[in-house]
Amino acid sequence: MRASAEAVFRWHALPGALEKLTPPWESVELIDQADGIRDGGRVTLRIRMGPFQIRWVAEHRDYIENRRFCDVQVEGPFAKWEHTHLFEPAGPSACYLEDRIEYALPMGRTGSIFFGAFTRRKLERLFAYRHRVTFDATAAPRIGDN
Numbered sequence: 001m002r003a004s005a006e007a008v009f010r011w012h013a014l015p016g017a018l019e020k021l022t023p024p025w026e027s028v029e030l031i032d033q034a035d036g037i038r039d040g041g042r043v044t045l046r047i048r049m050g051p052f053q054i055r056w057v058a059e060h061r062d063y064i065e066n067r068r069f070c071d072v073q074v075e076g077p078f079a080k081w082e083h084t085h086l087f088e089p090a091g092p093s094a095c096y097l098e099d100r101i102e103y104a105l106p107m108g109r110t111g112s113i114f115f116g117a118f119t120r121r122k123l124e125r126l127f128a129y130r131h132r133v134t135f136d137a138t139a140a141p142r143i144g145d146n
Contacts, residue, residue: 001095027049057073079103080103084101101123
């Protein structure tokens with residue numbers, strides 16, 4: 001990213017950041033968000049999948065200001081979901097943003113067989129979108145940029 005780790009982290013903590021990070025093709029509605037990205041903060045989403053609606057509740061943990069936070073599913077579509085957001089400095093006005101996702105699909109091996117490839121593609125597309133949005137929102141202009 002062409003912004004400091006602190007700037008990119010602060011952007012993620014802003015009200016409305018989650019909505020901006022949600023791709024327009026996803027049918028996701030923010031129901032509630034309490035206490036931000038600090039430990040104990042919670043987000044409740046409603047996800048529409050065809051005729052079905054799924055409630056997804058995630059709790060924030062492992063907060064280290066300007067460096068990391070995690071969201072862990074406490075209710076939702078996955079058997080396990082842990083998403084760690086890492087912000088690593090790469091000089092005074094640049095950083096690496098890394099999303100580490102540990103997840104398991106419901107129904108064990110059967111769920112992986114039927115939904116594994118679909119889920120991987122969907123997550124790759126989602127995070128490519130999120131990184132583009134974050135880059136555009138936080139990029140510090142450089143000399144010669146138009």
